[in-house]
Amino acid sequence: MEDVARAAGVSRMTVSRALRSDGSVSDKTRARILKIVKKMNYVPDQSAGSLSTKRSGFVATLVPSLNNLHFAESIQALNESLEIIGLQIILGHTDYSTSREERLIESMLKRRPEVIVLPFDGHTERTVQLLKQVNVPVIEHWEIPPTPIDYTVGFSNKAAALEMTTALIERGYKRIAFVSEAEDAWTRGAARRAGFIEAMEQAGLSAHRMIRYGKPPMSIEDGYQIGSAFKHHFGDADCIFCVSDAPAFGLLSAFKEQGLAVPDDIAIVGFGNFELSRFASPSLSTVEVDPRGIGRATGELIKNLLGRSSDDPPIPRHTAIDFKLTWRESTKNP
Amino acid sequence: MEDVARAAGVSRMTVSRALRSDGSVSDKTRARILKIVKKMNYVPDQSAGSLSTKRSGFVATLVPSLNNLHFAESIQALNESLEIIGLQIILGHTDYSTSREERLIESMLKRRPEVIVLPFDGHTERTVQLLKQVNVPVIEHWEIPPTPIDYTVGFSNKAAALEMTTALIERGYKRIAFVSEAEDAWTRGAARRAGFIEAMEQAGLSAHRMIRYGKPPMSIEDGYQIGSAFKHHFGDADCIFCVSDAPAFGLLSAFKEQGLAVPDDIAIVGFGNFELSRFASPSLSTVEVDPRGIGRATGELIKNLLGRSSDDPPIPRHTAIDFKLTWRESTKNP
DNA sequence: TTGTAAGCGTTATCAC
């Protein structure tokens, strides 16, 4: 910067001002300076800038895993709205582990993020404590936690599963099985399961057909394994509700091998609505969620949080993102 | 930090040393300091540290899109090896656009990354210029560019497609069609197409059955659309080679609707080997690549680049990542 | 419109 200033015959301060549209610099000087900047290929050092302005330009963002198109899409949408306002995501994946989440947050805090975005799959006590005292907006996304730390963007996984289960019961299914992970640290999976159980009980039906297998995220392979042994365990089930679309694909594949007809012998529904769900055969009934919507809404929220003057209207704590039930060939529909 | 120092009755310098395992601090003082740090929940500011040490701890990482499990997995693997050595990824997606890539690089340069990792889908002149003069290791991944900037990790997409095509020809297919995007900015897709064409020509076969559709990344839907009109355009084809697995799934779906048998009426192969490829029906023959391997190898390379003393053995410019042909039910195999 | 001085929170360096 010194060099640029010298070359332009001005002080560093003027260069600094020219570089941000901030200051009042005469158009002539600014033009001259910018030309020199281009020529010298000067790139300002944002760490140094942050140190002065106390604004890092970072948004610490955690997702359970990138290895899931939904989270990846959501991040991509978030990123798109953030880069417009000059914010950079620093990304981490929790691998569905609360202790990993805690470690990541500790390390990201060193970067002085202006906002922290993270999923709710349970938090350690220390995580909550860190988050509360750090004095930065915290956004939990993809689920509505029982006791939110600050802001939330997402939908109730329990309500969604409840709605789907109720709709299945209305369609005449009574002996519904639920497929989810064996390890329960994954709270959103547990929420879906709870929704299923509640709906069954409300209808006076038994929710004992529980298949717990593997750890999150469930894969197609997991579903295939479950499908291969399914009739052995719950031969009387008339429908299977999967905690995500992935194992549902595996079940479809396994049942096809066994000559079981879907939905005539048994119905299958998933959760998530991956692109493939429309093209599977039979195509998959599922709970449709809106990953890009979550990312976008999170971006909007951040924009509001950081761009506000003190007497703007208050910002709502929760942004609801819609889900909806999508019916396809894997269930018998009215 | 000042506060911690005062509470511990030492100077800031001693706190700084205690915090990194760097200096020579007596075990007693260090223990005392660390206890106070914990209690006061002090988190050092890495921007300030970077300013002093000239080490940002950042790795600028670009991928074409996160909306593709392969890139997401690769990033996740890279991230896992980087966090061990205390490096943070700053992530961007180019959306297969070289001008977007240029903008992203310019903005990331402000963070003073210690390494730059990016895909090769062509670069603008200015990108190359920026990258060359920035004096930071540059790693191009996922493809071997004709003129690498610095280091490369990946495989030749052209060679892979050539090998697959040759193998198809050996299996007796002669009227092979190739499905890829209409927009050709995407160099790796073009490389695959070039491999296909070269193999066909080597065998004295015609490579005129070219379907160009949509823009990268090709989706299942794209494949479905192509499949719906396929017989109309190339009714005599005996095999379709898709630039990625995604459109291949769409083709399978469309052909099933039309009552076309795969592979008896027509064979289909993909590129990528997504998890689903094993479970599709028929399961999909494809070129198997190793996204996590690319991520891991990139991580290793970075570790070597940053951790070297001047007289270590030189680091190879290129790290080859294997691909292999995987044969399943969607082709007639010997 | 421009410049000067001080300081952001850390660490390198050298002295004790």
Added chain:
DNA sequence: GTGATAACGCTTACAA
């Protein structure tokens, strides 16, 4: 083993 001092590259606050 510990401390004082001067950077690091920028911006804020004020002065001209």
